[in-house]
Amino acid sequence: MPAGFVTALCLTMVVPTLSLIILASETVRTFDDESAGHPPAGFSFRVTRDASPATWLVQRDGANGFLAHVGEPSARARFSLAILDDTAAGAEWVSVRARMAGPRGTLGVLWRVQDAENYYLAKLDLSRQDIGLYRVVRGNRVRIEGEDDLELDPNAWHTLKVVQDGDSIRVYIGGIRVLRARDRTFGTSGAAGVWCTGDAVAHFDDVKIGRENDEGPRRRR
Numbered sequence: 001m002p003a004g005f006v007t008a009l010c011l012t013m014v015v016p017t018l019s020l021i022i023l024a025s026e027t028v029r030t031f032d033d034e035s036a037g038h039p040p041a042g043f044s045f046r047v048t049r050d051a052s053p054a055t056w057l058v059q060r061d062g063a064n065g066f067l068a069h070v071g072e073p074s075a076r077a078r079f080s081l082a083i084l085d086d087t088a089a090g091a092e093w094v095s096v097r098a099r100m101a102g103p104r105g106t107l108g109v110l111w112r113v114q115d116a117e118n119y120y121l122a123k124l125d126l127s128r129q130d131i132g133l134y135r136v137v138r139g140n141r142v143r144i145e146g147e148d149d150l151e152l153d154p155n156a157w158h159t160l161k162v163v164q165d166g167d168s169i170r171v172y173i174g175g176i177r178v179l180r181a182r183d184r185t186f187g188t189s190g191a192a193g194v195w196c197t198g199d200a201v202a203h204f205d206d207v208k209i210g211r212e213n214d215e216g217p218r219r220r221r
Contacts, residue, residue, distance in 0.1 A: 105200025
């Protein structure tokens with residue numbers, strides 16, 4: 001079993017070198033029990049638009065561990081993906097806590113990942129206060145929907161969540177729905193993970209994947 005997971009049915013399991021929680025219909029990936037300064041187990045790391053490898057490491061803030069992408073200013077044009085190896089088949093939603101820890105770059109969450117060139121992406125740009133929903137096909141990114149007046153703290157942790165039921169896609173920030181759209185490019189199968197531009201210094205924690213449908217409140221205009 002990969003490091004840093006929990007699965008629940010009102011159950012918490014502690015596995016050496018791995019934090020996995022399973023709660024009935026969801027799987028939670030944390031990084032609290034992993035060694036800092038090394039890539040976490042259970043992820044595949046990919047880079048597009050550049051042959052250079054990306055730097056993904058576990059870092060710590062006290063007792064809390066998290067996944068950090070250490071970007072480089074010269075790598076702005078490339079995209080870095082951290083894809084969970086064991087994504088539940090037929091997952092209906094994925095969420096992650098994330099924050100920007102540097103002055104540049106953007107971050108996001110991936111789902112229905114076929115490979116490093118084909119997936120859905122919810123991309124958050126805190127410098128522009130913009131979130132966009134994209135499909136990426138053969139490496140070409142197409143914006144499906146977006147919102148550009150978020151008013152979020154650029155230095156804080158934010159929970160980004162995507163729910164997909166059939167072709168209906170909903171995107172949430174902090175439990176508030178900010179985007180809704182329809183797209184049927186990818187089917188029900190595929191992996192999930194996190195994404196950022198190559199120049200981003202970004203932190204990710206509490207990666208959750210589940211099958212339970214979830215609507216939640218909608219952002220007021």
